[in-house]
Amino acid sequence: MPQSPLRTRIWSAATWFPAVLFAVMLSTVAKAADVKVAVAANFTEAAKEIGYLFEKETGHKAVFSFGSTGQLYTQITQQAPFEVFIAADQARPEKAVKEGFAVPDSRFTYATGKIVLFSKNPDFVKGEATLKDGKFNKIAIANPKTAPYGAAAVEAMKALGVYDDLSDKIVQGNNIAQTYQFVDSDNAELGFVALSQVAAKTEGSRWIVPEDLYATIAQDAVLLRGGEKNEAAVAFVKFLKGPKALEVKEKFGYGAGK
Amino acid sequence: MLDLGELWSPIRLTLELAAITTVMLLIIGTPIAWWLARSKARWKEAVATVVAMPLVLPPTVLGFYLLVTLGPNGPGGWLAGLAGGRSLAFTFEGLVIGSVIYSMPFVVQPIRNAFEAFGERPLEVAATLRATPWDTFWSVAVPLARPGFMTGAVLGFAHTVGEFGVILMIGGNIPGETKVLSVAIYDYVETLQWTEAHILAGGMLVFSFSVILTMMVLEKRMGRPGL
Numbered sequence: 217m218p219q220s221p222l223r224t225r226i227w228s229a230a231t232w233f234p235a236v237l238f239a240v241m242l243s244t245v246a247k248a249a250d251v252k253v254a255v256a257a258n259f260t261e262a263a264k265e266i267g268y269l270f271e272k273e274t275g276h277k278a279v280f281s282f283g284s285t286g287q288l289y290t291q292i293t294q295q296a297p298f299e300v301f302i303a304a305d306q307a308r309p310e311k312a313v314k315e316g317f318a319v320p321d322s323r324f325t326y327a328t329g330k331i332v333l334f335s336k337n338p339d340f341v342k343g344e345a346t347l348k349d350g351k352f353n354k355i356a357i358a359n360p361k362t363a364p365y366g367a368a369a370v371e372a373m374k375a376l377g378v379y380d381d382l383s384d385k386i387v388q389g390n391n392i393a394q395t396y397q398f399v400d401s402d403n404a405e406l407g408f409v410a411l412s413q414v415a416a417k418t419e420g421s422r423w424i425v426p427e428d429l430y431a432t433i434a435q436d437a438v439l440l441r442g443g444e445k446n447e448a449a450v451a452f453v454k455f456l457k458g459p460k461a462l463e464v465k466e467k468f469g470y471g472a473g474k
Numbered sequence: 475m476l477d478l479g480e481l482w483s484p485i486r487l488t489l490e491l492a493a494i495t496t497v498m499l500l501i502i503g504t505p506i507a508w509w510l511a512r513s514k515a516r517w518k519e520a521v522a523t524v525v526a527m528p529l530v531l532p533p534t535v536l537g538f539y540l541l542v543t544l545g546p547n548g549p550g551g552w553l554a555g556l557a558g559g560r561s562l563a564f565t566f567e568g569l570v571i572g573s574v575i576y577s578m579p580f581v582v583q584p585i586r587n588a589f590e591a592f593g594e595r596p597l598e599v600a601a602t603l604r605a606t607p608w609d610t611f612w613s614v615a616v617p618l619a620r621p622g623f624m625t626g627a628v629l630g631f632a633h634t635v636g637e638f639g640v641i642l643m644i645g646g647n648i649p650g651e652t653k654v655l656s657v658a659i660y661d662y663v664e665t666l667q668w669t670e671a672h673i674l675a676g677g678m679l680v681f682s683f684s685v686i687l688t689m690m691v692l693e694k695r696m697g698r699p700g701l
Contacts, residue, residue: 284664286664286665286666287664289666290663290664290665290666293666353559353560353561354561354564354646356646359647359661361661361664361665362661362664362665386648387564387646387647387648388646388647388648389646389647390642390647398563398564398646401541401542401545402545402546402547402561403541403544403545403546403561403563403564404561404564404646405560
């Protein structure tokens, strides 16, 4: 009896499937020198550049996942396979150490961040007066519960005494990257974003929020348990502390860490 | 401490959004379904395809296009301008527009099927009795297609309640305005507030179960599958 076409197809699938599976397994073995890094969204651009330099110098490849610090931390508590955690605050990396997700003593401040009030419109932002006048429909901030840059924005608005007046106009980005997208797409006229996001840009108008209006955004990184035995992860942490990474951080407007 | 007001606000908002969306979809979707069921136009399947596309498109695709269209440089911005705003993104109205598009196939498809199920015969009979097309539609077609309307309304409502990705992209997470149930759950999970997340997520489980069960029972009782 001739085989039905369907059966032939199933048989051929049965022969190539193990081969594919084997190839996939091989490729994961070959990539063992990768390091999986969870990165707070404000550090996106800098991390990409650091990752590029890291790969050039060491041959290891850094694979980044971006999100808000809170999101990433939740994923870490649920055994996400990250090996390094680059947060936008100190609290979550500290908690990661305390709760046993990170290697004790590996925590360090890699940078300090600044917030900036930014608008795409060239003449829109004119310092704190813009906030006090409140002549806009929507102002974007990052979710203050999960994103330290959002928390800093709320703190600054409170310090200026405009928070209550503006609270109806606030829209929240899921992380600082989405917040910037809201402003860049002009759906919100202005917003508090990370200086690193607009440091390289000349367009729009901006007001770098004076640092006495909010607590310094000290950003910590930590080696996670999963990366303890991965030479690439250890190397990446070292690289992040090094001079080449520092150059990148400064380029994006970050203050030096410790 | 559990803040019940904080839990209730997204529930109320979600129910409002789903109710308004369902009503809008019944109004917009019925003529579309009727046309799809009756028309002999060759390109009608192309229209049916457009209506069905949200079934397979990632919510991010819809979210992206909506963000562009609703924004100040799109038609949404123009519409908002009429009401003194400047963008429909981050507004309840914007969510309604997004939900209508997103849930349309769930309403149009069952109604179209119901319109097709009873065939030409009842309509011809009505015509021989000198009923006007308008009259035929309301006193013959709509009552005959009732199961389809029920299924469409229930599915459209439930699907809107379950909407997440699109709203995350165009909502801006504003309490009482755009922070719907699914986004609130996401927020609670991301901030490790498991208790609140459990309450809302558990509620959604019960809700979905009841909806699907009710629909199955209804369909059985009416003896005419809507889908």
